[in-house]
Amino acid sequence: MLPTGEEYLARVGISKEECHAIAKSLTGSTDVFPVRFQGFNSYTIQGGAVVVQIRMEPLELETLERAMKIHKTYVLQTTCKQTEPFYVYVTPYGGRPCCAKEFCVNRAAQKTALRDLAVFLAQSCQYPVTEMGFSLDTIKEHLELCLRLLGIQDKVRDLFDNLRNRFQE
Amino acid sequence: MITYVIAFRSEPNIADKLADLPIVFVHGDLATTNILSDDDGHITGIVDWDSSDFLPFGWNLFSLDYFLGEIDFDGGKFIYTEYEERPELEMGFWQTFWEKVPEDMKRKRANLESAMKVSRGIGLLRRSAGLDVLRFLGGSLQIMPVIKAML
Numbered sequence: 001m002l003p004t005g006e007e008y009l010a011r012v013g014i015s016k017e018e019c020h021a022i023a024k025s026l027t028g029s030t031d032v033f034p035v036r037f038q039g040f041n042s043y044t045i046q047g048g049a050v051v052v053q054i055r056m057e058p059l060e061l062e063t064l065e066r067a068m069k070i071h072k073t074y075v076l077q078t079t080c081k082q083t084e085p086f087y088v089y090v091t092p093y094g095g096r097p098c099c100a101k102e103f104c105v106n107r108a109a110q111k112t113a114l115r116d117l118a119v120f121l122a123q124s125c126q127y128p129v130t131e132m133g134f135s136l137d138t139i140k141e142h143l144e145l146c147l148r149l150l151g152i153q154d155k156v157r158d159l160f161d162n163l164r165n166r167f168q169e
Numbered sequence: 170m171i172t173y174v175i176a177f178r179s180e181p182n183i184a185d186k187l188a189d190l191p192i193v194f195v196h197g198d199l200a201t202t203n204i205l206s207d208d209d210g211h212i213t214g215i216v217d218w219d220s221s222d223f224l225p226f227g228w229n230l231f232s233l234d235y236f237l238g239e240i241d242f243d244g245g246k247f248i249y250t251e252y253e254e255r256p257e258l259e260m261g262f263w264q265t266f267w268e269k270v271p272e273d274m275k276r277k278r279a280n281l282e283s284a285m286k287v288s289r290g291i292g293l294l295r296r297s298a299g300l301d302v303l304r305f306l307g308g309s310l311q312i313m314p315v316i317k318a319m320l
Contacts, residue, residue: 037202039217060219067218070194076214094214099201099235107254109210114236114262116212117204121230122269128191129223 005038012056014086019043023052026081026090037097049093058087070127074120189277190225190284197221199232227288233262 009016023032027047035044035051042055053059059078068075082088098113196203197220205214237258238251252258267275274281 041219063218063221066194067196067221071215074212074215075218076216091214091216094216095205095207095212097202098204098206098212106210107252107258109206109208110236111258111261112210113204113206113212114233114258115265116206116210117232117236118262118265119269120212120215121226122266124193124195125191125226125270125274128193130192 003038003040005034005043008038008041009043012086014043014054016043019045019052019054022054022082022088023047026050026052026088037099046093051091051093052081053089053091055087055089058083059089071120071123074123189280190227190288191274192223193226195221195224195226195228197229199229201232201235204232225284225288227285228292230285230289231293233259236262 006016009019020032023045024030024047027050029047029050032045032047032052035046038044041057042053044051044053046052059080061078061080064075064078068077076091076094078089078091080087080089196215196218198217199215203215203217204212205216206212234249237255238249240249267278
């Protein structure tokens with residue numbers, strides 16, 4: 001179900017060995033390994049306290065900079081190390097994902113994480129803007145597709161109209 | 170989990186309420202796989218910002234549910250089980266959230282709480298029924314009846 005990263009490498013024609021060699025060189029560690037949770041469009045490896053991500057498409061560094069301005073310490077510093085024939089980025093190791101089983105059984109840790117999540121979400125409210133990043137048509141198209149799949153489009157058609165009125169004024 | 174989605178059909182002034190929501194920078198995939206923490210639970214980093222954008226606040230509030238229950242994939246179906254401690258965990262979250270938001274949001278809290286339910290519902294729909302997620306689920310539509318029932 002979850003991507004392992006290897007299907008991505010096969011799709012884009014990069015060898016695992018090459019990725020690990022790059023990771024060893026960038027992290028200075030001889031013990032490098034794929035992280036447990038991989039994305040659909042990248043292959044990520046950890047070595048020591050450094051994480052290396054390999055991908056064909058560049059990361060949107062502008063988006064990361066924007067996120068850093070708003071969320072500061074919650075965004076890991078990302079550096080581009082290579083652009084050809086594929087992109088290589090490094091970030092410091094940030095911790096383990098909150099979906100890990102050992103995390104899910106620790107209620108005290110969950111409580112702390114939830115408080116931090118609240119702080120994170122509240123931070124975004126400190127920097128409101130006046131225009132949405134998506135066009136209304138994109139949102140509408142996407143939601144209509146969702147609703148068509150659900151067979152409930154009539155029930156929320158008014159919501160679309162209301163959204164149009166609200167965001168196109 | 171269902172109460173915020175019910176707002177779709179029970180809220181007569183959705184447009185007015187949504188208009189109160191600030192448009193903010195929203196992390197587009199705030200799943201627990203993208204939230205990193207130390208052993209004590211302090212969030213140390215949030216990754217995968219690719220699908221982030223400026224949207225009405227609350228579209229990624231679905232993330233809260235990942236912390237308040239557990240999702241298992243069993244026999245071709247997704248089963249969500251709420252933790253017994255959910256009320257206490259959720260209360261802690263909202264208490265901190267409302268302490269940290271700007272004063273103008275605090276003043277409009279009652280209106281915003283209704284609007285957030287709608288926004289959270291839209292975000293859930295977008296995530297649960299979106300094409301990317303369908304691909305992720307291997308084409309499984311098992312989650313659809315659950316959402317449909319909620320609406």
